[in-house]
Amino acid sequence: MKKSKYNVAVIGVGAVGVEMLRVLRQRNFPVAELRVFARSARDIEVDGEKYSVKQISPEGFEGIDIALFAGTEGEKGAAITYASEAVKRGAVVIDNGADFRMDPKVPLVVPEVNAKDVKKHKGIIANPNCSTIQMVVALWPIYKKAGIKRIIVSTFQAASGAGRSAVEQLKEETSIITSRGFSSLRVDVENKSLPQQLAYNVFPHIGGFSECDYTNEEWKLVKETHKIMHDNKIKISATTVRVPVRTGHSESVYIETGKRIEPDLVRKILSKAPGLIVMDEPRKSLYPMPIDAEGRDETFVGRIRQDCFVKNGLWLWVVADNLRKGAATNAIQIAECVISNWK
């Protein structure tokens, strides 16, 4: 199966799919033929490169080695309908959605944490949710050094995390409010894809509500972290919040470690860990922000500090580009692991 170049398909040209096209080129992924699929055919341009998007069909996967899925989730979504068709034709599927993430037969991979799980795949590998990816990249080096018993995370998630249409909603709301000279901050646009107004607002509601009154997005942080770290005992509580940022999720993360670890040692360990950048000089106003992370592949960590009341308690502020490390980059890193394992 080892070749010098591979036939690659990208499914979906929304917020994540477009970023995949960009990341494939920027990382010089060894592409022989690239096929781009969506629900409807059209020509698109990304960074001056033209791509001909074809309407998705099972036959379109003939001869494809790696299929990167970034379509919508659920029953009529791209992955449920076409992933098995791609696998049947010999492709390895890397899926960005939630459809296969908790399937015990499907590895859920963040290469900085559990790259070895890639080898267990049976045709499909799942890419975790954006908010999980950046959190585990930051916590894994601490977990290896001191163990982690408890995580309490509050997220501040950008509009693009809900796809292209959510960014359009934020743009339209912002433009209406500013054009009115801020005379009223309430606006109701016609094509609303988010559950609330996002411009000049924040809301603690991402995904539907489920067990324990957590949202699905909050459960993803719990269950995906357990699966990736292979430790179901970590007690994890999450509150996920949508904020009026275009791209770049931020997270306030509280952890209780198994043994005490000083913030200075945490800074040192994280500075040497793959995929991480420590930006932690708060008195000089240096801490990560989404505008620093947008367009970058690394996860940024700052505000590393001891809890004042809990001996083994630590706080961190974690930021990453949800479309890159939170989606496209992580998926393509998985693809790189897949081809490096091929003999």
Ligand SMILES: NC(=O)c1ccc[n+]([C@@H]2O[C@H](COP(=O)([O-])OP(=O)(O)OC[C@H]3O[C@@H](n4cnc5c(N)ncnc54)[C@H](OP(=O)(O)O)[C@@H]3O)[C@@H](O)[C@H]2O)c1
């Ligand atoms: N946005 C993020 O930060 C993020 C992070 C991690 C994971 N994800 C996941 O990644 C996936 C894509 O998200 P997104 O934000 O890019 O969504 P999006 O902006 O809404 O774009 C979805 C794309 O998928 C295509 N598509 C939808 N259903 C399809 C089908 N049945 N067959 C073929 N193509 C189909 C659409 O085609 P048309 O253009 O023809 O309509 C569109 O191009 C979702 O599963 C999402 O949960 C997103």
